[in-house]
Each structure stands twice: as C-alpha cells, then as structure tokens.
Amino acid sequence: MGYLAGARWTAWGGRKRIEAKQIRNLRHLVEKARRDSPLFRRLYADLRPSDEIELQDLPVTRKLDLMREFDDWLTIRSLPLEKVREHLRDISNVGVPISDVAVFQTSGTSGEPAIIVLPSSFVEYYYGIMMARFERYHWRLIRDVRKLGVRVTITGGNGHFAGNGFHKLVRRLNPALAKGLGLTFIEAEQPIDRLVEKLNAIPNVAWIVTYPSMLSILVREKEAGRLRIAPALFSTGGETLTDELRMRVGRAFPSLTYGIADFYGSTECLALSFTCSHGRKHVNEDWVILEAVDDEMRPVPDGTLSETVLLTVLANEVQPFIRYDLGDCVRFDVDACPCGSPFRSFQVEGRQATLVRVGDVTLSPLVFDLEHDHAQRVQLVQTGERDFELRIQLADDAVAGEVFAEVIEAVKRVFRDNGLEEVSVRASQAPPEFTASGKFHEVLPLRGAQPRA
Secondary structure (H helix, E strand, C coil), rough: HHHHHHHHHHHHHHHHHHHHHHHHHHHHHHHHHHHHHHHHHHHHCCCCCCCCCCCCCCEEECCHHHHHCCHHHHCCCCCCCHHHHHHHHHHHHCCCEEECEEEECCCCCCCCCCCCEEEEEHHHHHHHHHHHCCCHHHHHHHHHHHHCCCEEEECCCCCCCCCHHHHHHHHCCCCHHHHHEEEEEEEEECCCHHHEEEEEEECEEEEEEEEEHHHHHHHHHHHHHCCCCCCEEECCCCCCCHHHHHHHHHHHCCCCCCCCCCCEEEEEEEECCECCCCEEEEEHHHHHHHHECCCCCCCCCCCCCCEEEEECCCCCCCCCCCCCCCCCCEEEEECCCCCCCCCCEEEEEEEECCEECCEEEECEEEEEEEECCCEEEEEEEEEEECCEEEEECCCCCCCCCHHHHHHHHHHHHHHHHHHCCCEEEECCCCCCCCCCCCCCCCEEECCCCCCCC
C-alpha cells in the first residue's frame, strides 16, 4: 500500500514531482551502494558526494563485469556466489527464498546468464507500483476476465527463471493472492501436441500469459483447428511482438475482447514499465530510469532508435543495477500519450543480440519467413559469418526432404534480396533448441559475434 499510495501521489504531481522523486531515489541508492557494496565503493570513489550526484556522473555497468565480482556487488555479505549456485542447482528450490531474498537467473540469450537477487520488498514494489498505474480500463479488464475463467502462464519450467519462479514465490509468500490471480502454469518446452492437449483440457481459459514466439505457435494451432480455447486476453513479453503477429492473432481468436497486452520488463526489473489503455508502454520513472543511448553511451533524442538502453533500478538496494547496459533498442515517443499519463512512453524494437550480421549487412530476424504447413517449429541457426543451418520439428505426415528444401530456398531468397549471394544454408538433424527459460527463437545469430565493448 505504501508503494501504491506513493506512486499515485507522485503521478498526480506531474513531471516535476516525478523527476524530484527519481533524483531522490537515485541519490539514496548511490549512497547505499557506496556504503555497503565494495564494488560500487571502488567505482564511485572519485565521484562527488551522493547528495549532489547526477545520473551522468555515474559510469556504465555491464553484466559480465558485475558477475565477475558478484560477491562484492551485493550490499549484503551473507550471500556469496557459491551459495547462490548451490541453491540454483536444485530445481526444487524454484521460488524458494534464500537468506531472505529471492534468486532468479536470466536465460543467457545474449551470452553469460546473470543471477538476479531480489529483496522481499520487491514483491511489494511489483504489485504496488502496477496497481498504482491501473486505469479504470485495467480494473474492468481484470474483473471481467476473472469472471470468464482462469489465467494460464506458458513459459519455461526447467530453471530458476522469473516467468515461473516469481509466480511460485508469490504462491509461497501469499497463497491467497496467488489463488485470487488464478495462476495455472504450463511448460513451454514440451511437444506442441501435448501442450495443445493440456490447454484444451482446461475449462474456460480466459487469459494466457506467454512469449510472442509461443503465441505464434498457438495461432498456427488455432488456424489448423487443433486448439479449441477462446481466451479474452493475451499478455506477452520478453520478445518483440510484431504488428503482423498482432493482426494474425486477432483474426484467429475472435474471442479476444481485450486483445493483446504487450509488456516490457526484464528479470533485472520485472515492473520496469506499464502498458496503458491506449497500448503504449510507459516507464515507471519514479522507481526506474531508462536511458536511450548511442554506441558511445550518449543520450539520443526522443524519436530516435537507440543502440542500447541503460537501466537503473531504484527499487532494489540489495543488488544495485545502476546505468546497466540492458542491450535493447528503444525509441522514446515524441508526442504525449492520449491516456494522459505524465510518465514517458516508448517503443521497443528488439535486442542487439538478436540481429544477424553477414559481412557488412545486418538483418533483423523478422525478415525471415520460417513457417511451413508441414513443420511445427523451424529454427535458423547461424554457425559462421556466412554459414547457417536449418533445424525443423516436422509434423507427423511431413516429408523431410521437401520441407527442408522449400524452407532453405525461402531463406536463401532473403539473403539474395539483401545482396548476399555466397551464403550457405544446410539442413540439420539437430532439433530446434529453446533458451534455458523456455523461449523459442526462430533465428539464432552467431554466438559471441560483435561483443559489446
């Protein structure tokens, strides 16, 4: 309730009050980091006093550097890295606190996985701040959807990841809240026919929370007549939701009274932003700082696509994320949002780590059409600068040679259209792979390519 009341009071004060709250929270976090984190004490040793600090005074931080000094990074001394890793090795510990904090890990899509430590107050922050941003539209949506049936989350179930672990944590800390939210979990990694069978067996599926890549699979199953559910709402996050997929979902699921709510967050900050009644993403700026910057870490003007984005989480004093290079490409909107919110809105274009680079040509994974009527999953994997392999999970009645040949030709056509002639694309017998958190990326760029300085 404290976070909810404070957040509403801040919003009512407009930009002036938001910016004042943000700088107070930043200076408080910097002072805490300086005092209790040996790593930040060294990083900030030559900076001016905390009560005079400005955001641009602070150095940029990166995942690999922070993880290398994990034991000195935290502001608590009771959680060394080896103790965390021992906890994470046991899958039964998903959602189980350790030393009064919750521990998750990222999927490592863009390289080394990060270990994320959240204090108990972060659960209060998460629900308080999100409720504070609700409009009448959101309250009506939740009320109506709960009357229609149950909420189903489809994410990775084979690790300590936020999609699964946070819900288990909430069930452990507040069973009544979890029951009220109607949480049902389905693992994304299982075969599609089994996943569809489980969804069809659940009476009154009203709301599905998942990744856009899984949503595209559900659309195909619905179009084919195998999936029979009729949800009123989809919530997506963790990947880029394209306009094309949004329209296709709308055609396949006429039951979607409330459409698709596309959220933007990360394991480092689950409540990074909120989506308003007009579908725009707004930063929770009183507790989060999001900087759109170029490749030299300089701010880019609103309306300009960033090279990356720097994240500062003001609600986590245990593991300071301050000017943390998140790797996403965003564009802040120039115009005010019709919803009237004083919080800045932005668009997410994707991650640098998902781009395919062949020589001097850079391609978005969205340019590849990897669907096929006789394939359940298709994955293009870059194995060298000009070498790719195709992995396909075939439908039961498919002829492998024909499917591979047709998809390979479609992929080569994309390369030719972009001036790339000498590119090798070969069939692979390896199965398509998921990230550790259960995401499925149709295109996997060359690992380790173009490392960020």
